[in-house]
Amino acid sequence: MKQETDIESLGRQIVEESAFIDRARQALSTTIIGQTAVIDKVMIALLANGHLLLEGVPGLAKTLIVRTFASAMNLSFHRIQFTPDMLPADLIGTMIYNPKTMEFHPRRGPVFANVILADEINRSPAKVQSALLEAMQEKQVTIGDVTYPLGEPFMVLATQNPVEHEGTYMLPEAQLDRFMMKIMVEYPTFEEELEVMQRASAVQAPIEVRAVVQPEEVFRSRSLVDRIYVDQRVQRYIVDLVTATRSPERYGLGNLSTMIEYGASPRASIFLLLASKAHAFLQRRAYATPEDVKSIVYEVLRHRVRPSYEAEAENMKPEEFIRSILEHVQVP
Amino acid sequence: MALLLVIACGPASAAPVPGDVTVSAEPDSLFAGERLHYVITVRHDRRDSVSVASLKTGQGTPFEITGAKSFLKKLPDGRAEFRMDAELAVFGSGRQPLPGFTVVTGNASAAGPERLAITPTASVTVLGMSDSTVTELRPIAPPVSAPFPAWLLAPVLIALAALGLAGYLVARLVTALRRHLDDPVRAARQKLRAIRRQLSKGLVPADGYESLSNILREFLQKRYRFGAMEMVTQEIAEELADRKINIRQELIELLDRADLVKFADRRPDIEECRRSLRVAEVLVATAEVEAETTADVEN
Numbered sequence: 001m002k003q004e005t006d007i008e009s010l011g012r013q014i015v016e017e018s019a020f021i022d023r024a025r026q027a028l029s030t031t032i033i034g035q036t037a038v039i040d041k042v043m044i045a046l047l048a049n050g051h052l053l054l055e056g057v058p059g060l061a062k063t064l065i066v067r068t069f070a071s072a073m074n075l076s077f078h079r080i081q082f083t084p085d086m087l088p089a090d091l092i093g094t095m096i097y098n099p100k101t102m103e104f105h106p107r108r109g110p111v112f113a114n115v116i117l118a119d120e121i122n123r124s125p126a127k128v129q130s131a132l133l134e135a136m137q138e139k140q141v142t143i144g145d146v147t148y149p150l151g152e153p154f155m156v157l158a159t160q161n162p163v164e165h166e167g168t169y170m171l172p173e174a175q176l177d178r179f180m181m182k183i184m185v186e187y188p189t190f191e192e193e194l195e196v197m198q199r200a201s202a203v204q205a206p207i208e209v210r211a212v213v214q215p216e217e218v219f220r221s222r223s224l225v226d227r228i229y230v231d232q233r234v235q236r237y238i239v240d241l242v243t244a245t246r247s248p249e250r251y252g253l254g255n256l257s258t259m260i261e262y263g264a265s266p267r268a269s270i271f272l273l274l275a276s277k278a279h280a281f282l283q284r285r286a287y288a289t290p291e292d293v294k295s296i297v298y299e300v301l302r303h304r305v306r307p308s309y310e311a312e313a314e315n316m317k318p319e320e321f322i323r324s325i326l327e328h329v330q331v332p
Numbered sequence: 333m334a335l336l337l338v339i340a341c342g343p344a345s346a347a348p349v350p351g352d353v354t355v356s357a358e359p360d361s362l363f364a365g366e367r368l369h370y371v372i373t374v375r376h377d378r379r380d381s382v383s384v385a386s387l388k389t390g391q392g393t394p395f396e397i398t399g400a401k402s403f404l405k406k407l408p409d410g411r412a413e414f415r416m417d418a419e420l421a422v423f424g425s426g427r428q429p430l431p432g433f434t435v436v437t438g439n440a441s442a443a444g445p446e447r448l449a450i451t452p453t454a455s456v457t458v459l460g461m462s463d464s465t466v467t468e469l470r471p472i473a474p475p476v477s478a479p480f481p482a483w484l485l486a487p488v489l490i491a492l493a494a495l496g497l498a499g500y501l502v503a504r505l506v507t508a509l510r511r512h513l514d515d516p517v518r519a520a521r522q523k524l525r526a527i528r529r530q531l532s533k534g535l536v537p538a539d540g541y542e543s544l545s546n547i548l549r550e551f552l553q554k555r556y557r558f559g560a561m562e563m564v565t566q567e568i569a570e571e572l573a574d575r576k577i578n579i580r581q582e583l584i585e586l587l588d589r590a591d592l593v594k595f596a597d598r599r600p601d602i603e604e605c606r607r608s609l610r611v612a613e614v615l616v617a618t619a620e621v622e623a624e625t626t627a628d629v630e631n
Contacts, residue, residue: 007597231595287596291564330561332594 007229011286014228017221018284023212027072031209032065033199034192040282041183041299042069042157046218047225047278050180050271051136051156053121053303058161060185061196066117066157073218074211075114076151082124088131092141106143111135114151114215118158122168132156133175153218173262173306180271181299221281228277229287233332235273237290241297242269244325245305251328256321259311264304272300290331298322348376348437353450357430361457362422367398368456370418374435375411381438382414386449388431394424394458395431425460429453516554520616523547528609537605538593544605544612545590548583551616565591583615 021043028039038054042065045052054062063079070077080091093109110116111132118132135141136156140149158179160171176182188196240251245263248256276292283292298319305318354373362368376382383402389395399419406412422428430452438445512518527535527543546561552568553560556577560568565587572579586608592598600608 229595229597231597233594285596289564289591289595291566294564294567327559327562331564 007286010227014224014286015284017224020213020217024072027209027212028068031068033195034188038183038185044275044278045180046155047221048274053179053182054157054159054185056185062159062185068209070115071209073213077115078110078113079117080110081119082121086124086128088128091131093143095144114153116156118156121158122160122170125169133178136178176303177265177267182303183299225277225281228280234288237332238272238293239269240329244329253328259308261306261308264301268304275300348374355452363459364423368420368422370420372416374414378412383436384416384433385436386434394428396421422458425458427455428458429455516551517616520547520551521613524609524613537600537602540605541590541593579619586612
């Protein structure tokens with residue numbers, strides 16, 4: 001069987017360049033027990049230049065995952081705890097007056113880092129959320145009259161607590177759409193929790209993860225991800241899945257049309273394609289398959305499909321719509 | 333009980349005499365308002381014409397005529413018989429003498445018709461259920477409908493049973509035919525052969541692999557009843573393993589190879605495609621046997 005030469009050579013390059021993934025996983029496993037799916041999704045977001053929304057109850061090591069990930073990848077990390085009294089300047093920075101020089105000079109905010117953990121993003125008012133989301137989109141912020149580019153790579157991981165909604169400002173759909181994926185952080189298994197408990201009960205300070213990956217490796221990998229071959233059939237499959245959230249009746253899912261208030265935007269198709277390519281990279285493949293699409297479709301679509309009032313009354317979750325769509329849309 | 337009365341006496345002549353007139357009434361006892369069947373028979377010369385007139389019914393009498401018919405019959409002794417059947421409604425109560433009448437005889441040789449007044453001596457007993465002065469007709473009871481002859485249903489039931497049996501047989505035939513046509517093994521093998529033929533006619537091998545993948549997935553979907561068309565190869569393999577379906581590994585490998593052609597832009601040559609189609613055909617045929625064996629073991 002012959003193969004397109006580009007794909008073959010790209011495959012070889014991917015195998016070479018993706019070696020850092022194993023190193024990163026190995027380093028992370030020294031600190032983080034389980035949560036491999038979450039780590040893979042964070043890796044995908046980094047490779048696809050996307051941002052993540054993490055949702056899970058407190059105590060599931062969300063912050064630890066992100067901090068350790070940043071350390072292992074040798075990326076600067078800032079954790080920002082969002083609060084109701086926060087101002088945009090607390091995030092992006094502000095102009096400070098220096099009485100000695102009698103001049104204003106900029107003080108950069110915590111957003112200037114490679115990896116930002118926006119903890120409980122829904123606790124701050126809309127203007128702060130907007131400032132962060134604008135930075136995510138534009139990859140730059142303006143302080144005073146000067147525009148400053150943000151670090152590269154730049155990735156925001158925002159967390160939301162699903163059980164406490166009092167005094168919170170839910171992210172509007174337009175802003176949710178800017179996150180490439182929404183990851184549900186689940187409880188560890190019994191064995192994992194046992195190991196977490198044993199490790200955490202030590203009096204000694206936890207082992208600091210050393211950097212095992214250089215940002216240059218990430219940049220090179222990103223350029224390889226860009227070149228991953230995605231056949232027209234897979235592209236059509238992606239658009240089919242996203243379109244099915246908007247017009248389920250076209251795919252024999254008439255019962256969902258009243259259950260979905262509105263479906264995913266074209267941005268979802270873009271992110272689904274990018275994330276599929278990044279997933280293929282993690283599998284050391286130079287081409288994406290429907291399997292890659294299916295592997296990340298829940299994460300990409302779940303925050304973009306809004307259940308209708310009827311669906312909420314029946315306690316239906318977006319995941320159920322996505323599962324139904326996957327069962328009805330034919331794989332190429 | 334029928335009442336028969338013969339009125340005798342009279343001169344012997346061509347015209348009827350009282351002895352030729354017979355009157356009968358039935359029944360001899362009835363309720364007020366009921367019907368009395370009153371028959372007057374007159375035997376006469378064939379050359380004469382006879383009629384009955386002045387039947388004493390109506391106002392002032394306990395009888396009301398509700399219908400009458402006349403008949404004429406030739407008798408073997410050379411004479412004729414005139415008969416009038418009358419239906420009378422009876423009123424009043426107690427014994428009521430039968431109404432009198434006049435027999436009118438016409439003869440061409442005579443100067444005019446001869447009249448013979450008859451007064452029957454017999455009577456009927458009327459049981460008054462109501463006031464004897466009532467002269468209205470009692471309502472007639474509606475006719476009792478005859479019972480439906482059940483035996484008439486028999487041929488209908490037999491015809492229906494025959495029709496049902498014929499329908500059942502046709503349905504079974506159609507089902508068997510459809511099962512034969514929808515048989516996933518047969519359908520898959522036919523399609524695989526068709527692809528091989530198309531390859532000889534210039535079908536691109538890559539398209540052949542795509543068809544091969546679709547045929548195999550359709551076969552698995554129909555044969556084992558799960559959504560193989562909506563599954564990727566890995567999911568299909570897992571589903572088959574979960575269901576303990578003993579599919580040969582080569583089938584999954586064929587799907588994997590087709591995936592490479594479809595998604596990795598691999599370009600197989602025609603011989604390779606032919607070989608895969610042949611292997612697929614054998615796998616499809618043996619897959620069923622293996623699956624049935626597995627099902628037998630499970631049962």
